[in-house]
Amino acid sequence: MSGHAHSHGHGHSHAHGVAPDADRRWLRAALGLLTAYMAVEVVIGVLAGSLALISDAAHMLTDAVSILLALIAMRLAARPARGGYTYGLKRAEILSAQANGITLLLLSVWLAYEAVQRLISPPTVGGAMVLWTALSGIVVNLICTWLLSKANRSSLNVEGAYQHILTDLFGFVATALSGLVVLTTGFERADAIATLVVVALMLRAGTGLVRESGRIFMEAAPAGLDPDALGDRLVSQDEVVEVHDLHIWQITSGQPALSAHILVAPGGDCHKVRRGLQELLSGEYRITHATLQVDHVGEQAEAGEVLTLGPRPGTGAQPEPPTAPDHCEDAHGPVHRPWPHRH
Structure with a gap:
């Protein structure tokens, strides 16, 4: 995948x-x-x-x-x-x-x-x-x-x-x-x-x-659309662990476009997640031109690197989302995760 x-x-x-x-x-x-x-x-x-x-x-x-x-x-x-x-x-x-x-x-x-x-x-x-x-x-x-x-x-x-x-x-x-x-x-x-x-x-x-x-x-997001809020909305969806390299721009007036790299929890259904995110973008944000790269967490990790599941901070019970090395040497904007450990 x-x-x-x-x-x-x-x-x-x-x-x-x-x-x-x-x-x-x-x-x-x-x-x-x-x-x-x-x-x-x-x-x-x-x-x-x-x-x-x-x-x-x-x-x-x-x-x-x-x-x-x-x-x-x-x-x-x-x-x-x-x-x-x-x-x-x-x-x-x-x-x-x-x-x-x-x-x-x-x-x-x-x-x-x-x-x-x-x-x-x-x-x-x-x-x-x-x-x-x-x-x-x-x-x-x-x-x-x-x-x-x-x-x-x-x-x-x-x-x-x-x-x-x-x-x-x-x-x-x-x-x-x-x-x-x-x-x-x-x-x-x-x-x-x-x-x-x-x-x-x-x-x-x-x-x-x-x-x-x-x-x-200048490739700015459409007026009235907050990319950070949209990134948080995407990462709140089921099985989504991280969203980064999120770009929103307009090709011309009335034609917004979006691209993003989505990381899904191990064992998650990448195709289902992608379809759900694109329905969300189209239905709620009227973004019909979206290109999403969807991967399982850790699929791009170097050999020998181990993913860890630690306790969620402050609870000691719920597992924290898997942590992985940065996927891009030069991250394009903030990294969105379900809990507040943003880069």
Whole structure:
């Protein structure tokens, strides 16, 4: 039974494969609408002398780019795995999400600088043009938000494009208010203040996207999943003596993966243990891509090394789990055992 590496089939759940063709259709419709409106908005923003409108148009440009990247990434991610890319190109969407986040952060820095300049020395702003353009922008963004809400937002990529457009929607509301203030009171610094509101929204959305995509690139466990707690849960199962080399990561958003080395008590049924652990991972943690190496304790021990069964500490009665030498020269993370003797 030594060295059995059992690989669970990749039962991809419906959650991360929701009608990609439908997703592309919704995204393409939003892309066409955004691009057409953005061109109009840039012209009006220049004519009205409104930085808030130009900042909204700049953000709309990143909306359009994010959707375009999402469409390209979807096409790449759908390609089958081959050659050196054993997971295919599924992480193309994470590259796309990270590019979206970085673009938002860079744009926000530039717009913040321009807005501060305008607070110090406010130019003349055409309030009526700003107001009506921003109100029409709200309608366009509502339509685009609805279009993207129809796509599969469990994808970090689609979620990135959705966040761009939702942020833009709030930005248009701020711009419309600034246009109304300029129109009714003549307070032209309202335009710069609205720009700073857009900047704050861009910073929030950009930071979230960079952080989430960064977690995936750094092979971190999915947010909200504690690997130590999961390791303790696995080792609490019948006949499991030790769990080590436990790794949990995400191939791409919505596709968690796990690998671990499991040691089973002498005489235990390795196949039964493996099946039970994979049912646990799939049912409770929604991890359907799990590779478990299951061995009996001591099967990898050097010749002449003896396994010992000692009394459980503090009881003198129950046998302690068999102790064996470390199975890996370089242990990858904590060793989980039923009782607290963790390395």
